[in-house]
Amino acid sequence: MTCRNKRGKFFVIIERVTSKNRKTYSNLLLNTPINSDTICYGAKVSDDFASGIILAKKDGENPTRWNIKTFYVSSFFRNLGIGSKLLENLIEEVKTRGSAKLCLTVVTSEQSFEKLKDFLSKRKFENPTTLTTVYRFSEEIFGSNIVRASLNSSNPFETIKFVPINDVPGPIMSDLKINEGITYPKNLSLFINENKLEHINSFVAIENNEKAVGWITGLLAPGDLILYRTFFVDKEYRKNALGLALLNEALKTHLTKFKNLEGLCAVSLDNHSVEKFISLYFKSVKYKKHEYEMTLKLN
Numbered sequence: 001m002t003c004r005n006k007r008g009k010f011f012v013i014i015e016r017v018t019s020k021n022r023k024t025y026s027n028l029l030l031n032t033p034i035n036s037d038t039i040c041y042g043a044k045v046s047d048d049f050a051s052g053i054i055l056a057k058k059d060g061e062n063p064t065r066w067n068i069k070t071f072y073v074s075s076f077f078r079n080l081g082i083g084s085k086l087l088e089n090l091i092e093e094v095k096t097r098g099s100a101k102l103c104l105t106v107v108t109s110e111q112s113f114e115k116l117k118d119f120l121s122k123r124k125f126e127n128p129t130t131l132t133t134v135y136r137f138s139e140e141i142f143g144s145n146i147v148r149a150s151l152n153s154s155n156p157f158e159t160i161k162f163v164p165i166n167d168v169p170g171p172i173m174s175d176l177k178i179n180e181g182i183t184y185p186k187n188l189s190l191f192i193n194e195n196k197l198e199h200i201n202s203f204v205a206i207e208n209n210e211k212a213v214g215w216i217t218g219l220l221a222p223g224d225l226i227l228y229r230t231f232f233v234d235k236e237y238r239k240n241a242l243g244l245a246l247l248n249e250a251l252k253t254h255l256t257k258f259k260n261l262e263g264l265c266a267v268s269l270d271n272h273s274v275e276k277f278i279s280l281y282f283k284s285v286k287y288k289k290h291e292y293e294m295t296l297k298l299n
């Protein structure tokens, strides 16, 4: 396709990206693997200059759902129709794979999402949903009174210990794997770790040395980050502020042992009480974004 803007006229090639030509798009793809469950299209301008990319992956749990993981056009080449063309190509291809749904999930500010929502709505995506609130924090978190007070307090539970994940006795871990003794939703499992990151700051709350009653997982993520991936407390222990104590334990270690790493934490909006508690806890944190989702029905 030929595109024109104030700065000139460009000939843009939209092509399927595979392991063979991925090198051209390495600055946009980073380390994202391309395999049989991935569909990727790229846009290149004269002499192999990558100007845009779209990549979708088949959903691990629902094979008729595909998720757009990357959709990006370099700012210099925006508003030329490249994004629309990449999306059109992707939609045609996922349709041939029997997909019923194409979803785009993105972490961004409310303002940026409004623009994207407008773009996607015009292309028949619907049902904009806010899934989580995302906080990225560093030592600034000490600015909050509630955090300062909580971090100075010690574990108030006589029978519960906070044990680093690697020191949790084997039988307790085995019980957790089979959901024995404690019931928890799948999406809050201690074992969720899609990118096989290192458990650098994960703690399990263990009662009487025999039973897990909650956990927080802190994974070492690219970009010098600790990603707080799951946080769960057994229903019976929620009223006793065990969640607060568990969070304190992880943050105390974070802010002493891993001072140079930032923290990233996403809180589901499904759970109003946790969302309220976390929003108070992270009140002084400046970086607050949301994870949004929109869906295109394909049949």
Ligand SMILES: CC(C)(COP(=O)(O)OP(=O)(O)OC[C@H]1O[C@@H](n2cnc3c(N)ncnc32)[C@H](O)[C@@H]1OP(=O)(O)O)[C@@H](O)C(=O)NCCC(=O)NCCS
Pocket: 003, 004, 069, 070, 071, 072, 073, 074, 077, 078, 079, 080, 081, 082, 083, 084, 085, 105, 106, 116, 118, 119, 122
């Ligand atoms: C979202 C994004 C990928 C769109 O890419 P794009 O190449 O700018 O998209 P297009 O050029 O096809 O469309 C943008 C607008 O320009 C218009 N446009 C298309 N061709 C045009 C042309 N030749 N001249 C002028 N405007 C044009 C489109 O109609 C569209 O407006 P509309 O939505 O009102 O119809 C891009 O804005 C981007 O990278 N944003 C930042 C990252 C992001 O938010 N990614 C999504 C989540 S992962």
